[in-house]
Amino acid sequence: MAIHLYNSLTRTKEEFRPLVEGQVGMYVCGPTVYGPPHLGHAKSYLTFDVLAKYLRQTGLKVRYVQNITDVGHLTDDADAGEDKIIKQARLDQVHPWEVVDRYMRLYFDDMTALRIAHPSFYVRASQHIGEQIEAVVALLKKGHAYEVDGNVYFDVGSFAGYGKLSGRVMDEQREAVRVEARSEKRHPRDFALWKRAEPGHILRWNSPWGPGYPGWHIECSVMSTKYLGETFDIHGGGLENMFPHHECEIAQSEAETGKPFARFWVHNNMVTVDGVKMGKSLGNFRTVRDLLQKHTPEAIRVFVLSTHYRSPTNYTEEAIGAAATGLGRLTQCYATLRDLETRGAPGEEPAIAGLCADTARALGEAMDNDLDTPGAIAQIYEFVTAVNRRLTTGPLPAAAAREAARLLHTWAGDLLGILAEPAAGEGNVDLAPIMDLVIELRKDLKAAKQFSLADKIRDRLKTAGIVLEDTRDGTRWRKA
RNA sequence: GGCGGCAUAGCCAAGUGGUAAGGCGAAGGUCUGCAAAACCUUUACACAUCGGUUCGAAUCCGAUUGCCGCCUCCA
Numbered sequence: 001m002a003i004h005l006y007n008s009l010t011r012t013k014e015e016f017r018p019l020v021e022g023q024v025g026m027y028v029c030g031p032t033v034y035g036p037p038h039l040g041h042a043k044s045y046l047t048f049d050v051l052a053k054y055l056r057q058t059g060l061k062v063r064y065v066q067n068i069t070d071v072g073h074l075t076d077d078a079d080a081g082e083d084k085i086i087k088q089a090r091l092d093q094v095h096p097w098e099v100v101d102r103y104m105r106l107y108f109d110d111m112t113a114l115r116i117a118h119p120s121f122y123v124r125a126s127q128h129i130g131e132q133i134e135a136v137v138a139l140l141k142k143g144h145a146y147e148v149d150g151n152v153y154f155d156v157g158s159f160a161g162y163g164k165l166s167g168r169v170m171d172e173q174r175e176a177v178r179v180e181a182r183s184e185k186r187h188p189r190d191f192a193l194w195k196r197a198e199p200g201h202i203l204r205w206n207s208p209w210g211p212g213y214p215g216w217h218i219e220c221s222v223m224s225t226k227y228l229g230e231t232f233d234i235h236g237g238g239l240e241n242m243f244p245h246h247e248c249e250i251a252q253s254e255a256e257t258g259k260p261f262a263r264f265w266v267h268n269n270m271v272t273v274d275g276v277k278m279g280k281s282l283g284n285f286r287t288v289r290d291l292l293q294k295h296t297p298e299a300i301r302v303f304v305l306s307t308h309y310r311s312p313t314n315y316t317e318e319a320i321g322a323a324a325t326g327l328g329r330l331t332q333c334y335a336t337l338r339d340l341e342t343r344g345a346p347g348e349e350p351a352i353a354g355l356c357a358d359t360a361r362a363l364g365e366a367m368d369n370d371l372d373t374p375g376a377i378a379q380i381y382e383f384v385t386a387v388n389r390r391l392t393t394g395p396l397p398a399a400a401a402r403e404a405a406r407l408l409h410t411w412a413g414d415l416l417g418i419l420a421e422p423a424a425g426e427g428n429v430d431l432a433p434i435m436d437l438v439i440e441l442r443k444d445l446k447a448a449k450q451f452s453l454a455d456k457i458r459d460r461l462k463t464a465g466i467v468l469e470d471t472r473d474g475t476r477w478r479k480a
Numbered sequence: 481g482g483c484g485g486c487a488u489a490g491c492c493a494a495g496u497g498g499u500a501a502g503g504c505g506a507a508g509g510u511c512u513g514c515a516a517a518a519c520c521u522u523u524a525c526a527c528a529u530c531g532g533u534u535c536g537a538a539u540c541c542g543a544u545u546g547c548c549g550c551c552u553c554c555a
Contacts, residue, residue: 011484013496031555044555084553167483168551216553238555243483269485270549279554306493306503311486312548319492322504329503332517366494374494378502385519392511392519451513458515469517476517 003058003368005234006310008242008265009165013370016264018233024055024062025228027262029220029237029245030122032069033103034088037110038285039304039315040238040271040278046301047268047309047371048236049116053415054367064119065227067220068107070100071125071213072203086202096202100126110288114297115417123227125219129205132214132222135256136193136207144255148184150196150210156189159251165265166243191248193218217248224262225253235262239269268309275314286315298331299324302418305373326381330412331420333384335478336391337405344398352390352400356407359383363411373416380412395473435466439475442468 005016018024028048031041045066052064072085089096112118125132136152139145144158156162192215197204204211224232230253237246246265253261271278278285291300303323307313359379366375387404390396396404413419438457445454458468465480 029555032553035554038555040555042555047555166550239485240550240554243550244552268555270555272548275547277549277554282554302503303492308494311493314492316492318504322492325505326503329518336518369496372494374503375501378494381502388518389520446513449513455514462516467516470512470515471517472511 003054004370005264005266006370007263008267009262014264016233018060019229019231019263022059022061024060024234025232026052026055026062026064026234026236027220027224027228027232028064028066028119028235029241030066030068031103031107032072032084033100033107034072034085035103036287036289037107038271038278038287039291039313040285041107042110042114042116042288042291042300043271043304043309043313044236044238044268045111045116046114046304048266050305050373050416051234051236051266051371052119053117054371057410057415062120063228065224066119066122067223068104068122068124069216069219070097070104071129071219072096083201083203089202106289110292113292114288114300121227123223125214125223126203128219128223128226129214131226132218133194133205133207135218135222135252136214138256139193139252142255144252145193146186147209150212151184151192152194152209152215153185153190154193154248154252154255155186156191156251157187159255161254162189162247162251165250166247168243168247191215191217191244193252217245218252220245221249221253221256221261224249225257230257230259230261232262234264234266236266236268239267242267269312271313271315273315278315291320295320295324296327296420298418298420299327301416302327302377305416305418306377308374309371327418327420329388330380330384330408330418332478333387334405334408334412334419337387337396337401337408339476340396340401341398341405344396344401347397347399349397349400352387352396352404355383355386356403360407360411367415376411376416377418380408380416383407431466435477439468439477443475 003016004013006013026048028045031037048064048066052062055062070085072083085096085099089099092099108118136145139154140147140152143155145152145154147153194207194209194214195212196210197212201213203213205213224235235246235249242265250261273284273286276282276284288300295303299320303320304313306323359382362379363376366372366379369375383404387396408419413421438461442454442457445451445457461468461477462480466477467480468475468477
């Protein structure tokens, strides 16, 4: 069975087949770099990280392009408002590109910390100004745009398909509410392709219409089609960008090329905090950096991925804590299996091979079902329970342990990124031989019934961050 | 006002017509010198409410209530 994805364009779950067999082109709306990444970014880029990894795992070659919006856009789509990046630059008293550089690096660092792989490559709006101007010229030439005093607007009325993604009909809606008395636009629905730079607007480029800067939507149309083709497979982004951003992208692109734009539109839902949308403008956002202070990357990932990407994620400290606790069993099981890989007895165990095959199949079915990561996580936990149950009867043969460990490594580690590798020899000194000695000495103490001393060792080690666990097969240790 | 979505156990969360996955928490138990870990058992006979379709619905249709998102920048 091939992967099925919910396509916002058709509002149904469809089987995904790439345009070109074996190859996938995917474009995802990246951040505007004027502030620190927050949990909302994490959910979005985590979603597409897992999607790209899963597509690759199924054997497809994926070109995953993500943009960085670094030219700034107005805080308001009317002619009022201030460019977000320029505003931040003014607040920080630095050049706008220092803002861009700072938050772009922070973005890369935080994504890396969350085990989100780099896309195939990033593209920056500021490095595609020429192409954006060309696109505006082409739209003007085709009669889909008009210029007014250094501003160029897209004529929405000239594109019949406008509204097909978001379901918005071209009526008055709340036009009357919006104060646009001085607008030069022919119709309130029209949107800017190119904006005239007012004095003091530092980020500006020369154009046939005078100095200015591109409109918000045009960069994605230009960069996606430049690197993926006029029609490409998947366009992803946050749900809140469906309208107007994605709707406008479609209008511009299809008006210019006359061909279908993205085939699949994949939108992730929002993150709320205590039931309220988390947003930069609301000031209630949790930055990735803050979260990483309290939780491991794996815990954050398992928390986010245990809600389906199309459902809202409600952040509470309790929920993320519960997710982190549950992860402990997985981590422990994996560490035990890795240990048995080297120490386990020779021989085979068909039951484990069967369990691995069944689990892998179930995991594939879950992922094929519109990226059902909660279902996949449930499968992994069931697998862990089954392995642990088997381990209560004695150690596993090395080969079986290796196979079980590989399954966890592939799905929980490489794909979902929720599996922490056992920390081996942190720091300069390898603790293993030291711990072997301590454990051996303590074993002698226990044999001599010197329990209070044995307990003291265990207590002191716990204070030092090392947990001892006495099992039937001897004592093992791990970092707390 | 327009468009869209969601309502499942104490909490989080799957479920896409055949009589409710998984995680956390809680209770009991096995193992253990004790502890920890692990395992076992229990924890949803009204899946928001009311109707309807069907042999059969958490799952489809309608209405109602509540919540959320978009319609202005936001992942």
